[in-house]
Amino acid sequence: MIRKKCYKEFIAIFTFIFVLMVNHSVYAIEWEDKEVPINFKIEILPWEIVNNTIPNRTNFTIIDIETGLSFKVQRRAGSHHADAQPLTKDDTQIMKKIYHNQWSWKRRAIIVLINNQMIAASMNGMPHGAGALQNGFSGHFCIHFYGSLTHRLKNEDPAHKLMILKAAGKLDEYLGTVSPYELIHIFTIAMNQGDRKLLSMTLSNPDHSNRFIKLAESITYFGVRDFSGQPLEDANGLILVDVPVQVKIYKEREGSENKIIHFMIRRESLTDRWFIDQDAIYEDLK
Structure with missing residues (x-):
């Protein structure tokens, strides 16, 4: 037995x-x-x-x-x-x-x-x-x-x-249901957990995320302090959302920094899921 x-x-x-x-x-x-x-x-x-x-x-x-x-x-x-x-x-x-x-x-x-x-x-x-x-x-x-x-x-x-x-292999299915603001929170978790797969899945062009992943690995802490603008009540009719966020970032070589970054969150059509524009967030964080 x-x-x-x-x-x-x-x-x-x-x-x-x-x-x-x-x-x-x-x-x-x-x-x-x-x-x-x-x-x-x-x-x-x-x-x-x-x-x-x-x-x-x-x-x-x-x-x-x-x-x-x-x-x-x-x-x-x-x-x-x-x-x-x-x-x-x-x-x-x-x-x-x-x-x-x-x-x-x-x-x-x-x-x-x-x-x-x-x-x-x-x-x-x-x-x-x-x-x-x-x-x-x-x-x-x-x-x-x-x-x-x-x-x-x-x-x-x-x-x-x-x-x-x-x-369970359900991440992609779940990400298809989240709002732009929820996607930012997931991005934050992925950054702090050092989870490359999850982080790539939040970004546009996830198959070409090596440059951003390398940048993310230099950031030891990423925290959302506040959403700077008025939160959208309904993004259902939009394909692009600009979300300014107050964040605290810590890099080993540069120490901590408080700044406002803009999450440009987009989708191809009203029926597609949201992605964070990879190029825009890279420029804000580099």
């Missing part, structure tokens, strides 16, 4: 990595071997269901979307999200490798593999609080699912929400 379970996990991880190599978008795959039934459909499940699926002391596997690396964890606590710990020292090292050998609060899109299910989730990479396992990890880290809440503010974390959508 244990051998079959390990085999199922191996097949799931191997197939997921193969799909990741072929295409960065994640698709549902049907598995035909009835002896090893695995659901390759990545699900977005509400926290109320996941809370019962992975009760405390449950071991499960995490797969990182960007790298394809996987490691085992155990849920230890958490009432509105899962507080988890890497299972062994080897698992801790894999997790640290995912975070480029530097623990970080940055969110990452992950898949939780439990039994025959693959569940879209998001994790941070910073040890904090209490930890009980002998794993070389001083504390626990947080895993959020759809509808999870933070410890302190008891609200849904926007960055975790975006990573859950990314894990």
